[in-house]
Amino acid sequence: MNRRLLNHLNxxxxxxxxxxxxxxxxxxxxxxxFTYVGLAGAVLVAAPLILAAMAITPIAIAGRGxxxxxxxxxxxxxxxTIVVWLGGLEISNPVAVFAFAIGMACLWQLLLAxxxxxVRISPIIASLAGYMILQGVNLVILPRPGGFAPxxxxxxxxxxxxxxxxxxxLIAACVLWYLFQTTPMFQHIRLMGADERTAYTSxxxxxxxxxxxxxxxxxxxxxxxxxxxxxxxxxxxSQGNTLTLQAITALVLGGTSLSGGRGGVxxxxxxxxxxxxxFVVLSSFNFGAISGYMIQLSYGLMLVISxxxxxxxxxxKPRMA
Numbered sequence: 001m002n003r004r005l006l007n008h009l010n011x012x013x014x015x016x017x018x019x020x021x022x023x024x025x026x027x028x029x030x031x032x033x034f035t036y037v038g039l040a041g042a043v044l045v046a047a048p049l050i051l052a053a054m055a056i057t058p059i060a061i062a063g064r065g066x067x068x069x070x071x072x073x074x075x076x077x078x079x080x081t082i083v084v085w086l087g088g089l090e091i092s093n094p095v096a097v098f099a100f101a102i103g104m105a106c107l108w109q110l111l112l113a114x115x116x117x118x119v120r121i122s123p124i125i126a127s128l129a130g131y132m133i134l135q136g137v138n139l140v141i142l143p144r145p146g147g148f149a150p151x152x153x154x155x156x157x158x159x160x161x162x163x164x165x166x167x168x169x170l171i172a173a174c175v176l177w178y179l180f181q182t183t184p185m186f187q188h189i190r191l192m193g194a195d196e197r198t199a200y201t202s203x204x205x206x207x208x209x210x211x212x213x214x215x216x217x218x219x220x221x222x223x224x225x226x227x228x229x230x231x232x233x234x235x236x237x238s239q240g241n242t243l244t245l246q247a248i249t250a251l252v253l254g255g256t257s258l259s260g261g262r263g264g265v266x267x268x269x270x271x272x273x274x275x276x277x278x279f280v281v282l283s284s285f286n287f288g289a290i291s292g293y294m295i296q297l298s299y300g301l302m303l304v305i306s307x308x309x310x311x312x313x314x315x316x317k318p319r320m321a
Contacts (some may be wrong), residue, residue: 014309015068015254015270029284037160044159044231046276047166048075051224052243053250054173055217058180059123060251061253062213063193063260064125070112070130070246072222076138076240078104078225083147083235092150106218113214117207131244137235145236149229155232166230169223177265182215189213193260209265216258249299250275252306275299 027182027226032038052075056068068074078101086092086100108130115126148154156165178187188209200206232239251270256263282295 006250011283012255012267012270015233015267016273018253018274019270021276022274022281024285026277026280028321030280032279036108036162038165040162041159041162042166042276043162043164043170043259044139044156044227046148047170048062048224048226048231048240049158049243049246049250050269051220051227051248052172052174053254053272054265055220056247056251057256057263057265058186058189058213058216059267060258061188061193061263062210064116064123065258066116066260067245067248067251067258068109068217069124069127069248070108070134071127071134071217071314072240072242072244073134073138074105074108074240075132075221075225075228075243076237077108077134077141078222079229079232080138080142080147080235080237082153082225082229083149084141086150087147092152094150094152098222102219102222105225106215109214109218109221111213113211117210118277134251135238136242136277138240142235142237145234145239147235148176149233149235153226153230154233159231166227169227173220173223174265174269176219179320181264183214185209190261193262194262226320245296245299245303246275249272249303249306252301258307275302278302 021061026033033042034309052071056071058067059066068312081104082097082101086097091097091100112123112130113128115121119126185208188199188204189212191202192204192206192209196206199209210242223274224243228240228243229235251263252258253271254263254267254268254269282298
């Protein structure tokens, strides 16, 4: 048990250290971030990324090199359908909107899982196809940014209260993950990700485990879409696309192995916070017209470095053993 805890802490050392360093830099360059209003705004802006990183974590743990490339457009799909479809039907009841967002995200993840299981194609190919399909579908539903979110959801976008709905959603998501990882199904998913053949011969229901990993991802993705809709207060067919690269970077930075069997949402959350702090620090510099490109460049470099660190640590552990 102690060795397991030590390995977990070692996996979190890189993202935690990066969060501390970037937090110090942000405090120096943008001290307003750590005021009450600044923290409230930070929670609002970072929430969609944190939840998106949490969403792809169980899929990555499930193995087969699975990383959901469609996560960004799928969050965008839920966003535009809330604004266009529910708005057109004048459905604004919070329970109905929450149920719709989570239900649509779970339905998409179930479809992906069934394709991976029964069509027997690589998860990364299936999700890449989903990425391209949803990009087009989002533009068909809403060709350009517009529309209005339900009033109660749009009010989240003010971001002036730290103890608000977005923070409560993040806390609820963490509690949900804690409860999920105490179940036998989570252990089956982890075992399947480490060695699917061994898991099968040990009696693990491979089909159920993979479907459950995707359904849990759907719940977090639906919450991410709600937070994104609340943040922008409208529909945007392309707003979610950038979340894919950021969420994958946060995932890898947090120590989750893309080969499966290792990782957790604590690292993914720390990775997402580090990504947000990179944005804060870089935004404090004046790069002129190339400011957006510098941020994307930093995200790309962080992804490459994270993959290298993950590769080196995975090779070092067998030697130490």
